[in-house]
Amino acid sequence: MTDRRGRTLIAVTLVALVVVVLGVTLRSRADGPSGVAASASSASPTADVPPVIVPGRPGESAAVRPAQEVRDASPPRYNSLDVWFVRMMIPHHQQALEMAALAEGRATDPRVRAVADRIRAAQGPEIGMMRGWLDARGLPAEVPGHDHGTMRGMQSPEAMRRLAAARGADFDRLFVRMMTEHHQGAVTMATDLLKVGADLTMNEFANSVATEQGVEIARMRELLAP
Numbered sequence: 001m002t003d004r005r006g007r008t009l010i011a012v013t014l015v016a017l018v019v020v021v022l023g024v025t026l027r028s029r030a031d032g033p034s035g036v037a038a039s040a041s042s043a044s045p046t047a048d049v050p051p052v053i054v055p056g057r058p059g060e061s062a063a064v065r066p067a068q069e070v071r072d073a074s075p076p077r078y079n080s081l082d083v084w085f086v087r088m089m090i091p092h093h094q095q096a097l098e099m100a101a102l103a104e105g106r107a108t109d110p111r112v113r114a115v116a117d118r119i120r121a122a123q124g125p126e127i128g129m130m131r132g133w134l135d136a137r138g139l140p141a142e143v144p145g146h147d148h149g150t151m152r153g154m155q156s157p158e159a160m161r162r163l164a165a166a167r168g169a170d171f172d173r174l175f176v177r178m179m180t181e182h183h184q185g186a187v188t189m190a191t192d193l194l195k196v197g198a199d200l201t202m203n204e205f206a207n208s209v210a211t212e213q214g215v216e217i218a219r220m221r222e223l224l225a226p
Contacts, residue, residue: 082193093130097119097120102116106167133201153181153184155178187210189206
């Protein structure tokens with residue numbers, strides 16, 4: 001009876017030793033040779049960030065990449081071409097507003113006055129949006145030394161004087177012709193930005209300019225039809 005109790009005690013002791021040894025071994029492997037892997041891991045900002053699945057191009061399989069690599073490879077929020085577009089489109093819109101303001105006391109055709117009203121309603125707030133976009137990035141709106149008259153669709157000072165001097169049907173025809181050219185220039189500028197810009201807001205705005213002013217051009221061409 002005593003021998004049986006002794007053997008049982010020895011067996012229990014051996015099992016306890018095995019459990020202790022296994023626990024120490026597993027902890028050592030988890031912590032690494034230095035025993036500080038856990039603390040180093042918690043100090044790393046990307047240790048707990050899961051990898052990102054990056055879709056492949058058509059016909060290619062997706063790839064798994066570390067999250068920090070995907071973030072580092074992201075494009076900038078805007079580029080110099082976005083800034084240039086905004087700085088050029090502000091004076092471009094301003095001239096359109098000047099032309100539209102002349103229609104109130106000079107246009108005879110109510111459809112021409114309606115076009116002018118739509119331009120004032122749309123492009124005035126758009127100028128405010130573009131100035132706010134620059135202000136939010138700490139960028140000035142002015143481009144020292146740049147001749148805005150060289151932009152696509154911009155009307156010369158002489159053409160603006162002729163428009164201001166016209167009245168009635170003469171004003172209507174001149175307004176439609178000049179504003180059509182002006183809109184065409186804006187559409188070209190906006191379309192060009194869609195190819196090279198990086199900013200999402202400006203991409204959406206350029207798409208809106210190209211679409212809406214394209215529709216306005218079609219409306220004005222109908223006014224000139226015999």
